[in-house]
Structure formats: structure tokens, C-alpha cells
Amino acid sequence: MEFNFEDHPHRRYNPLTNEWVQVSPHRAKRPWQGQVEKIEEEKRPEHDPSCYLCAGNTRINGEVNPQYTDTYSFQNDFAALLEDVPTGEMNDGNGLFRAKSERGLCKVICFSPRHDLTIPEMETEGIRKVVDLWTKEYTELGARDYINHVQIFENKGSVMGCSNPHPHGQIWAQESIPQEPAKKQENQKAYYDKNGTTLLSDYIAQEIKQQTRVVYENEHFVAIVPFWAVWPFETMIVPKRAVSRITDLTEEEKDAFADAYRSLTIKYDNIFEVSFPYSAGIHQAPTDGEDHPEWHMHMCFYPPLLRSATVKKFMVGYEMLANAQRDITAETAAARIREQSLVHYKSAVL
């Protein structure tokens, strides 16, 4: 019997985070008797008078949303990070009790005034406006003295803790570099210092040559299931040019980014013919005033669904306590995403 990655349990290494994932390809076959998610595919109105993100509506704090026509951003009414925090620090008991104050702010980014849409149902031009707003926010927030990191992200679907189906994302900007980007920075820096190229340029060059994990590609961007993916249908969208931050993208590249984001999410929706839930976000250079040539920006998608529209992967017990674990290989997942049509299942029916 010879070892092969499609059939035998193995571990794969993530050079961006310096962590391993346990892969158990044979396990996809086990029967599922556990919790199933409910799918709410109710048809939503274009404007919902009770939605706090729709244009013209009044939010919980009394503020009225403008009659916006494409995108709109505002400061989160229940922000996890606050600007007005006194400085404080603790380092007690031989370094076992360490804490420090943290300043920051949280914004909500409405992708469209249309309450009934999602990214894969929007036109590329509309998504391009989202990319432009991200660029503007990254610039403005990052320009603030005390903001060293800007995390752009989107929670899609109630299974991902999203409490409002209106198409929107969030930005949390803060003093410290959070854990995940800090790890990626460290490993990209070591690679760049050693090789003089970004880790991700060398990586995607090989992925594009091999094609097995590529799910979508246009002139300037490639979408792949990373070799070290953790979530069943995890992907990342990477610019082909080594670009450290969204503000370094050319106009043409921004269009290509919008196209890749749309195309990938259409394919996602088509897998189970359901609005595919995920958390997604952009990892890029911090706004700490340094140059960061080692950083190669990329957008990560972490979707929880595993077997069907209602059965997700539970990252529990072993995964929480010991090690990330997946039940299908990155190659199987990539083939499944790649084969999906670029026509959204809903529009195809019409």
C-alpha cells in the first residue's frame, strides 16, 4: 500500500501561520445524525422598514441613515472597540497577569441599499464600489495616529452570527496588531528576508502551474483552495502582483478584485443552491507607518458548510483543544467549487 494524499490521514503545513492542519479524507463518509442548520431562503423586500441598515431608516440610537444609493458606512452603535479609552497597563505576578488598554473603532459597511441582495447577486460595478469604500476606509482609518491595524471583514448568514441579512460587512480598526495578521506578518517577513520575493507570489505561481486547487482566475487575481485549508470550502483570493495593501491596487486590479469576489461567491452559492454562509476578510499590511514589502495582501473565505446546505463542519472538541481538522481534501473541495457555473442559480431559474 502506497501513501497518497487523497485517501490517507495526514497533516499539512501552513507556511503563512506556521501551523499544521489534520486532514482525514476517508472521514467524509461517516453518517451524520447531529444538528442541522435551518435555511431561511424567504424572499426579502428591496427595502425593509424595520432594517437598521436600509436607506432612510432610523437606527437604535436615533440616527437616520441617509438615502444612500450605492455604499454607506457608519460607526457601529455597539462597537467592541472604543476610541475614548484611558491608557492603562498591568503586569503582575511574574508575568502571569498581563493586560493593557486597547483603543480602536468599529464601522459597518453597507454594500448596497438593496435589502434583498447579497454580493453574488450584485453586479461587478456595485461590488467595485465596495472595494472603493474599503480602500477609502483603510486609508482614512489607517491615517489616524493610533490606528496600527485595519481589519476589513464580512459575516454572511445567520449561522455565522450575522444578525441582519442586509448585505454588509464590518471594519474593526485598532492600536495593536491582532494575532492572526501578526502570525502571517512574521512568517511572510522571514520568507521575504530569505528569498527576496513574497511568500504568496511564489506560492500562487506554483498553484497556477498545477491548477488542481485553482477555482477561479482572471487577469490580476486568482482564487484558490489553499493547500493547507482548514474549513471544508475555504479559499483565498490573491492578487497576482505582490501588493501589500488595498491602496496599492491599480484601478484595473480593483475591477479584477471585484470580479473575483463576485465569481467566487456565485460558485459558492451554486454548490448547494443556497446563500452560502462564510466569514471573509482581508489580510494586508498594518497601518503602522512601515513599508512592509513582505506583505502580500489576500482575502480569506472561511465557509462552515460541509455536506449540504444544512450540515456544517463543527470545529469543536478535538479542533478547539488540539488541532484544526478537516474531512475532505483541499483538492476535492477545489474541484467541487471549480466545476460550478458562473451563472447564479437564482438568475438561471428566471
Added chain:
Amino acid sequence: MEFNFEDHPHRRYNPLTNEWVQVSPHRAKRPWQGQVEKIEEEKRPEHDPSCYLCAGNTRINGEVNPQYTDTYSFQNDFAALLEDVPTGEMNDGNGLFRAKSERGLCKVICFSPRHDLTIPEMETEGIRKVVDLWTKEYTELGARDYINHVQIFENKGSVMGCSNPHPHGQIWAQESIPQEPAKKQENQKAYYDKNGTTLLSDYIAQEIKQQTRVVYENEHFVAIVPFWAVWPFETMIVPKRAVSRITDLTEEEKDAFADAYRSLTIKYDNIFEVSFPYSAGIHQAPTDGEDHPEWHMHMCFYPPLLRSATVKKFMVGYEMLANAQRDITAETAAARIREQSLVHYKSAVL
């Protein structure tokens, strides 16, 4: 305005993992409009003929469970790790494509033949038998040549991906040291080499002195919400003596462990008067043949509930992409757990 940890956003440091958690105490006040979990509190029979864990029943692979009277363990019929894996390795593309075969095995541990019980509803003597089985499994599995790590854990509740309410846990034993214990080993080793004491003995000594995060204590064990807790009601049960592994516990300490496990989970159930879901597991020395005096064993509990029996904390978007984040402080959570009765809400009603 002076900084204080009860009101202002801050970060806390976890010396066991060398990671930070973002704490946003003020955020507990935001309204919740998102997904709610369903609670199934149906009364279960003592024996369920369709349950594959009940005594005397036939499992999916045709094997028949014995008429066990206390605990029972068997190899998982759909194991993520397999014993019979050919050896293989890959290290391609300048270290960007690394993988290796992984051998191991997965066991299921039935805590009791009673289908209708959970740990907090069992007697201490019954739980002590679970501790004994864990000890036996750790010894036997760890004695195998190729097994360097034994992860004992429990997923409780369907929200934690548990597909069968019959009281049970799992053990995944394998060749490699998984990520989480590897991190803890590294940091405990550095601390031990520097100070000559285990990190956790020094830590719990201070916690016991301060009492603010202690939720339960008996002669040999203490249960605390760690200063750096991530999950809303996260706790850990720690032996007061610096013990590296479950096999080093004395008979008396094993009784005290069973008592702490029972007492903590009774308090958990009493918080929202619901069977409190969690993933729990024991972190202890690997079975790699080394002595590991730096390891101080402990059992971690990661419960997802936040505000009520139906509203959990979603570790999504920001948390997945950037940094672990919590909405109430460890001290508030600890006070809430501590004040709960040691009489289970169900038995109190009778």
C-alpha cells in the same frame, strides 16, 4: 477618567499559549437580533433502543455493545485517525507544500449506561469511574510505540456538534503533538526552565489568594475562569499539586477531580437552567517517553453560551480573521458561576 478592567476595552495575555484576547466589557449591552439555538430538553429514556452507545445495542458496523454497567470504551467506527497508514512525506516548492502521513486512533468513552444522564446528573462515584477509564486509556494508548499524544475530550450538546445525547466523550491518540498542547508545552517549558516551578502552580497560588476568578475549590483541585479566558464562561480545573499527567494523580486526587468536574458542571447547568453545552478536554504531558516536569495537567471547558440558554457567542469574522474577543470580563463570568448552587436545578425541583 481612570482606566479599569471592568469597564474599558483591553487585551489580556495568555502565558500558556503566548496569545492575547480582546476584552470588550461594555459590549454585553448590545441587543441581540441574531440566530438563537433551540433547546431540546425532552425527557430521555434510561435506555434508547436506537442509540448506538446504549448497552446491548448493535452499532452501525454490526458490533454489539456489551451489557456494561458503568463505563465502556470502543474504537470509533468513523475515526478521523487510522492506525494503518503507510508512511509518506512531501516537502516541495521551497517549503510551501509540506505534508506528512499521520497515524493514530479514535475511541469513544461511554460515561454511563444510563442514556438519560449527563455528567452533572451523575454521582461522584460514577464520575470517578470515568476518571479511572481515562487513566487506563491514557496509559494503554500512550504505551504504544507510535502514540506520542493522547487527547481526551468531551463535546456536550448538539450546538457543540455532538450527535448523540448519551453521556460520552472521545479520545484521539496520535503520532504528532497537536498545535494547542504543543504551544502550551513550549511556554510551560520556558517558564519551568526559568523559575523551577510549573507556570500553573504559581498561577493558581495567586488565583486562590485573590479568589475573584475561583468558581469552585476542594482539597486537591481548583476551578477558575482563567484571567485570559476567551469563551464567555470558560473555566479550567487544575490540580493543586504540580502533576504532569492523569496517571500521576493519587487515589484521593482522582476522587477530588471527579468531584470538581461534577460540581463545576452542576453550576454550569444552573446558570440558565439548561443542560449547559461545552467542549472540554484534558491538556497534559505527551506520551513521547520524556519526563516533562514542566507540564501541569489541567482540564479546559469551552462553553459557547453567552446571554441565555439560546444565545451563544459567535467566534466568527473578527475572531476568525484577527483575534479572539470576549464581551464580558473573566471576573463577571466567575462571579456568575460561583454564585450558583451545588444542587442541580433538576433535582432541586423534585
